[in-house]
Amino acid sequence: MNNIIQFASKLIKSLTVSDVHQFHGGVHPDEHKHESTTRPIAQLPMPETLTLPLRQHVGYIPKLKVQVGDYVLKGEMLAEAEGTVSAAIHAPTSGTITAIAEAVIPHPSGLPDMCVTLTPDGKDQWKPLTPIDWQHTAHNELIASLRTSGIVGLGGATFPTHIKLRTDGTSAVHTLIINAAECEPYITCDDMLMRERADEIVQGIAIAQHLLRATKVVIGIEDNKPAAAHAMTAASQTLTNATVTAVPTLYPSGDARRLIHLLLGVEVPHHKRATEVGIQVFNVATVLAIYRYFTFGEPSVSRIVTVTGNVAAPQNFEVLLGTPMPLLMAAAGGAKADTSHYVMGGPMMGFDLPSLDVPVTKATNCIIAASPTLFAPPPPAQPCIRCTRCADACPVNLQPQELYWFAKSDNFEKARDYNLFDCIECGCCTYVCPSNIPLVQYYRYAKSEIIALDKAQEAADLARERNDFRLARIEREKLERAQKHAERAAAAKNNLAQPESAEADKAASNPDAVAAKKAAIAAAVERAKALKQAAANSRGAEADSEQPSLAESNSAETKPDSDAQAKIDKKALIAAAMERAKAQKLAAAQAGDAPKNTENLSAKVKAEIDEIEAIRTKAQQMVKDKASDND
Amino acid sequence: MIMLKVLLALVPGIVAYAWVYGAGILLTLALATITALITEAAILKIRQRPIAPSLADLSAVVTAWLLALALPPLAPWWLVVVGTLFAIAIAKQLYGGLGYNPFNPAMVGYAVLLISFPVIMTKWPAPLELATTPLGLAEQFRYIFGNVLPTGVQLDAVTSATPLDYLKTQRMLQQEVTTISQAPIFGHFGAKGGEMVTAAYLLGGLYLLQQRIISWHLPTAFIAALALISFVFNTFNPAQFAGPGLHLMAGATMLCAFFIITDPVSGPTTPNGKLYFAAGAGVLTYLIRVYGGYPDGVAFAVLIMNMCVPLIDAHTQPRVFGHKR
Numbered sequence: 001m002n003n004i005i006q007f008a009s010k011l012i013k014s015l016t017v018s019d020v021h022q023f024h025g026g027v028h029p030d031e032h033k034h035e036s037t038t039r040p041i042a043q044l045p046m047p048e049t050l051t052l053p054l055r056q057h058v059g060y061i062p063k064l065k066v067q068v069g070d071y072v073l074k075g076e077m078l079a080e081a082e083g084t085v086s087a088a089i090h091a092p093t094s095g096t097i098t099a100i101a102e103a104v105i106p107h108p109s110g111l112p113d114m115c116v117t118l119t120p121d122g123k124d125q126w127k128p129l130t131p132i133d134w135q136h137t138a139h140n141e142l143i144a145s146l147r148t149s150g151i152v153g154l155g156g157a158t159f160p161t162h163i164k165l166r167t168d169g170t171s172a173v174h175t176l177i178i179n180a181a182e183c184e185p186y187i188t189c190d191d192m193l194m195r196e197r198a199d200e201i202v203q204g205i206a207i208a209q210h211l212l213r214a215t216k217v218v219i220g221i222e223d224n225k226p227a228a229a230h231a232m233t234a235a236s237q238t239l240t241n242a243t244v245t246a247v248p249t250l251y252p253s254g255d256a257r258r259l260i261h262l263l264l265g266v267e268v269p270h271h272k273r274a275t276e277v278g279i280q281v282f283n284v285a286t287v288l289a290i291y292r293y294f295t296f297g298e299p300s301v302s303r304i305v306t307v308t309g310n311v312a313a314p315q316n317f318e319v320l321l322g323t324p325m326p327l328l329m330a331a332a333g334g335a336k337a338d339t340s341h342y343v344m345g346g347p348m349m350g351f352d353l354p355s356l357d358v359p360v361t362k363a364t365n366c367i368i369a370a371s372p373t374l375f376a377p378p379p380p381a382q383p384c385i386r387c388t389r390c391a392d393a394c395p396v397n398l399q400p401q402e403l404y405w406f407a408k409s410d411n412f413e414k415a416r417d418y419n420l421f422d423c424i425e426c427g428c429c430t431y432v433c434p435s436n437i438p439l440v441q442y443y444r445y446a447k448s449e450i451i452a453l454d455k456a457q458e459a460a461d462l463a464r465e466r467n468d469f470r471l472a473r474i475e476r477e478k479l480e481r482a483q484k485h486a487e488r489a490a491a492a493k494n495n496l497a498q499p500e501s502a503e504a505d506k507a508a509s510n511p512d513a514v515a516a517k518k519a520a521i522a523a524a525v526e527r528a529k530a531l532k533q534a535a536a537n538s539r540g541a542e543a544d545s546e547q548p549s550l551a552e553s554n555s556a557e558t559k560p561d562s563d564a565q566a567k568i569d570k571k572a573l574i575a576a577a578m579e580r581a582k583a584q585k586l587a588a589a590q591a592g593d594a595p596k597n598t599e600n601l602s603a604k605v606k607a608e609i610d611e612i613e614a615i616r617t618k619a620q621q622m623v624k625d626k627a628s629d630n631d
Numbered sequence: 632m633i634m635l636k637v638l639l640a641l642v643p644g645i646v647a648y649a650w651v652y653g654a655g656i657l658l659t660l661a662l663a664t665i666t667a668l669i670t671e672a673a674i675l676k677i678r679q680r681p682i683a684p685s686l687a688d689l690s691a692v693v694t695a696w697l698l699a700l701a702l703p704p705l706a707p708w709w710l711v712v713v714g715t716l717f718a719i720a721i722a723k724q725l726y727g728g729l730g731y732n733p734f735n736p737a738m739v740g741y742a743v744l745l746i747s748f749p750v751i752m753t754k755w756p757a758p759l760e761l762a763t764t765p766l767g768l769a770e771q772f773r774y775i776f777g778n779v780l781p782t783g784v785q786l787d788a789v790t791s792a793t794p795l796d797y798l799k800t801q802r803m804l805q806q807e808v809t810t811i812s813q814a815p816i817f818g819h820f821g822a823k824g825g826e827m828v829t830a831a832y833l834l835g836g837l838y839l840l841q842q843r844i845i846s847w848h849l850p851t852a853f854i855a856a857l858a859l860i861s862f863v864f865n866t867f868n869p870a871q872f873a874g875p876g877l878h879l880m881a882g883a884t885m886l887c888a889f890f891i892i893t894d895p896v897s898g899p900t901t902p903n904g905k906l907y908f909a910a911g912a913g914v915l916t917y918l919i920r921v922y923g924g925y926p927d928g929v930a931f932a933v934l935i936m937n938m939c940v941p942l943i944d945a946h947t948q949p950r951v952f953g954h955k956r
Binding site for chain 2: 401
């Protein structure tokens with residue numbers, strides 16, 4: 001019966017809400033939003049310490065600008081953006097830097113990262129703030145200024161905002177979409193922000209619209225937030241060409257590409273960014289931060305956080321970045337006794353915190369106290385029976401059951417062919433799976449494996465390229481050497497053909513022995529040189545390479561190459577030596593002496609040859625050692 | 632939960648079956664169920680896999696029931712056991728158990744029995760209302776387990792041809808369809824009594840649709856394809872070919888449409904693939920019924936289409952969001 005009613009209501013909705021373009025799939029978990037919307041956004045008491053991770057955004061880690069012991073005012077920059085994709089970190093209040101060390105940050109890995117610890121002095125004194133007249137300032141100046149604001153996407157993606165507002169000539173943005181869908185269950189920070197500060201948000205929208213030169217603004221709000229939608233509609237009257245559109249409450253409508261499709265009917269091609277089709281998306285909290293920055297000069301030092309779940313009084317708080325999470329829990333009446341763990345973000349895409357003793361960052365939109373009652377541990381997974389409920393729920397229209405099969409059997413190429421990388425990891429498939437298979441985990445695994453394989457492949461390609469270059473160089477050198485030897489040999493021939501010098505007469509008693517000795521010495525010296533060169537080459541290859549994996553593959557290939565090189569050199573030398581010996585033989589024959597064997601060498605000559613042999617063995621040993629080191 | 636609902640959806644069909652052919656089917660069902668569970672447990676034990684969760688998922692019971700319902704009502708006990716054993720041990724577990732079998736286990740079991748024991752498999756008892764000496768439950772029990780009929784009763788007195796079988800044999804004798812369907816074994820559409828069972832399966836199938844256990848694609852395409860092809864042949868030559876009414880309401884059509892081709896494991900996963908798969912099964916069912924060597928073609932049609940599943944899936948991938956076709 002319930003199903004029939006649901007089906008009917010869906011049908012009615014699909015008929016009445018005609019101005020949105022429904023995406024495929026999606027799920028509707030219990031919303032759990034009303035718990036935290038009954039109380040207004042509250043301020044927290046000043047924490048005793050603030051811990052600010054340097055990496056709170058997507059991109060490069062910013063450059064630290066303070067030292068332990070420095071006194072900073074509220075809003076003073078602690079670390080500045082480095083590189084294009086990076087964001088600055090500011091002091092959330094006035095106080096002293098008491099530590100710069102690694103600490104556990106709110107990240108799924110649970111690994112520590114570099115953090116600045118600030119002990120507030122309680123005065124909460126702002127640095128001198130300078131508002132920016134955004135209407136009469138050049139665009140590039142505004143973007144450069146925004147780069148120092150520390151503002152990142154506050155919806156949870158934490159992508160530096162100044163990059164999204166750059167307009168390069170190629171991609172003119174015509175439509176600005178404001179993402180106020182807030183489709184994840186439990187999270188209400190955007191909802192409350194819109195209810196309470198719609199005017200500020202709208203002014204932020206006006207600035208973003210100005211910066212992007214967007215002609216149209218569409219604000220998308222899920223239809224389970226009528227109060228927020230009402231406030232935004234009223235406030236947005238001051239905007240030009242702006243509409244507030246209610247989108248059906250269906251997770252994941254807040255995913256940027258899904259929201260664009262819902263509001264505009266445009267499918268952003270999978271290999272393009274939204275800006276390339278003239279659309280830019282901002283979260284409500286982000287545009288509000290933009291407004292605060294331009295109008296008051298305030299950088300990003302706080303955000304709204306929903307504290308909900310298994311707590312006595314779920315509520316939204318305006319929180320200074322770096323605030324320890326236990327303080328928030330306490331402010332929400334404390335976690336109930338049966339709390340098992342804490343989740344940052346929503347239940348669909350959030351992650352379990354390694355511990356509650358981590359600071360609030362720019363990505364912290366929600367903290368949920370979880371209990372076995374609220375989040376029952378999933379029953380053991382059963383075999384996939386290909387029922388395709390996951391495919392029905394997938395908002396990207398993937399075939400999750402096939403991807404699961406490929407990921408499970410490490411058939412990564414197939415997984416890629418079936419568009420694994422279009423997966424947004426929204427968790428709809430896992431949510432609906434009747435066999436309780438943690439599907440998204442399999443996709444994350446497959447993605448990370450493919451990325452690792454690609455990196456290894458790239459490294460191997462690079463190594464091959466370098467090796468090809470090296471072989472070409474060796475070939476060139478060989479040719480040059482051969483030419484040189486040929487010239488020398490020709491010169492020697494000329495000399496020996498006319499043995500008129502006194503020295504030649506003197507040596508006539510044993511000319512072949514002297515010649516052979518000379519040739520042997522020359523050849524051995526050349527060989528030793530070549531081997532030394534090979535050893536040096538393999539050492540050089542290692543020193544050159546930037547990555548250890550590269551060095552490995554490089555020097556592994558070097559070993560046979562250096563042998564080959566030595567062989568090539570040897571051949572050339574032997575050829576040259578033979579040429580010379582022949583010429584000398586000819587000369588000796590002319591002198592009338594029978595050729596003698598080289599075994600009849602004098603002790604001195606023998607000692608010389610032995611010495612050279614020793615050098616050669618040593619060089620060979622060196623090459624061998626090098627090779628075994630690399631093994 | 633899914634399998635439980637499938638079993639629940641089969642209940643109307645079973646009730647109608649027992650009403651029409653006698654309560655002996657309950658014995659067959661019980662026998663098949665026990666065999667399936669024991670076989671499943673034994674093979675899992677050999678494969679050193681946990682037994683309890685696999686038995687609890689009820690997939691073996693679904694296979695057992697579908698096979699039992701496809702068998703003739705008075706099938707001897709060993710036929711049921713052999714069929715179920717083969718379905719579970721060979722067609723399901725040897726391929727890796729639930730989720731890994733490329734062929735529908737119940738249909739594999741059925742096909743093996745049909746090929747191995749064609750005489751018994753095509754000997755259907757007459758519906759109780761048509762039988763000259765209808766058998767009671769105890770008598771059916773004795774027949775199933777002991778192959779003993781009540782004294783004075785001949786096997787011919789309890790069995791009769793099924794409409795599809797009768798149609799096939801009579802057409803070989805150059806009879807016209809209109810004449811053939813005047814025989815007392817024919818009901819309004821399909822078999823007398825049998826069409827009631829078919830209707831009950833349809834009812835159960837609608838429940839599965841409403842519960843979203845099965846997608847509409849499969850039954851719709853199967854029924855539509857079978858109806859369409861029989862309609863075309865019937866229009867073209869009504870004396871030679873029976874109309875859609877008979878084909879939809881006789882044989883295992885509805886059981887197949889809602890319970891057999893809807894097996895997710897051995898079927899395709901894409902929406903379009905489901906349409907092709909089911910339509911293919913519908914057409915093959917018709918062709919085997921009309922031109923094949925067996926009266927009904929459902930089992931072979933499904934198995935042949937099972938073979939095509941990887942191909943169908945590969946060529947019917949839906950357009951991914953943000954991708955061109």
